[in-house]
Amino acid sequence: DGGITQSPKYLFRKEGQNVTLSCEQNLNHDAMYWYRQDPGQGLRLIYYSQIVNDFQKGDIAEGYSVSREKKESFPLTVTSAQKNPTAFYLCASSIGAPTQGMYGYTFGSGTRLTVV
Amino acid sequence: AQSVTQLDSQVPVFEEAPVELRCNYSSSVSVYLFWYVQYPNQGLQLLLKYLSGSTLVKGINGFEAEFNKSQTSFHLRKPSVHISDTAEYFCAVSDLFSASGTYKYIFGTGTRLKVLA
Numbered sequence: 001d002g003g004i005t006q007s008p009k010y011l012f013r014k015e016g017q018n019v020t021l022s023c024e025q026n027l028n029h030d031a032m033y034w035y036r037q038d039p040g041q042g043l044r045l046i047y048y049s050q051i052v053n054d055f056q057k058g059d060i061a062e063g064y065s066v067s068r069e070k071k072e073s074f075p076l077t078v079t080s081a082q083k084n085p086t087a088f089y090l091c092a093s094s095i096g097a098p099t100q101g102m103y104g105y106t107f108g109s110g111t112r113l114t115v116v
Numbered sequence: 117a118q119s120v121t122q123l124d125s126q127v128p129v130f131e132e133a134p135v136e137l138r139c140n141y142s143s144s145v146s147v148y149l150f151w152y153v154q155y156p157n158q159g160l161q162l163l164l165k166y167l168s169g170s171t172l173v174k175g176i177n178g179f180e181a182e183f184n185k186s187q188t189s190f191h192l193r194k195p196s197v198h199i200s201d202t203a204e205y206f207c208a209v210s211d212l213f214s215a216s217g218t219y220k221y222i223f224g225t226g227t228r229l230k231v232l233a
Contacts, residue, residue: 004159040125042206042223090159101210101219102148102167107159
């Protein structure tokens with residue numbers, strides 16, 4: 001079955017550490033997205049990518065970085081510059097590009113990051 | 117800027133009763149509307165979407181939603197809920213937000229539906 005795999009499911013980070021969240025999809029989707037979810041705030045867009053080797057900042061990109069070296073993979077690095085990284089992180093993909101707003105997203109099952 | 121409002125943060129309802137989850141968005145010329153469901157510690161799953169045409173949209177799991185342009189609303193309904201419908205529901209708008217023709221999803225803050233036995 002096609003889908004999005006996020007790993008790990010739970011991640012603990014010490015102060016000052018960088019951590020990388022994995023997102024892999026086998027849906028052959030061009031567009032991929034990273035969202036951050038905090039209680040009572042809905043989802044906020046961190047980064048998105050339309051094609052390989054291209055990505056754009058979303059609303060809350062500060063303290064995060066991404067890469068898109070392969071179509072299937074869109075890892076997110078939470079850097080030490082992100083002051084409040086504890087959250088639930090969701091990766092998504094879409095068959096359509098961000099210039100085609102009518103397509104829904106397929107989401108992974110998320111990674112819960114906690115700073116210890 | 118486009119915004120999405122889900123006024124009810126929590127909605128308790130008894131099993132087999134009907135439910136309506138409200139969603140309002142700010143007006144826009146070109147907008148697509150979606151409802152997603154999220155079970156605990158899971159990602160979001162698409163329930164239904166409105167692109168154009170009939171204002172009543174049917175989705176999975178017996179849910180439906182009605183697009184009302186004059187009231188800028190897209191309320192989600194189910195005539196008879198089950199315990200398994202207990203989850204968080206998100207309304208989203210896909211809105212044209214740049215001259216380059218890029219659409220952006222804007223999510224509401226979610227409504228937690230709790231179905232009581």
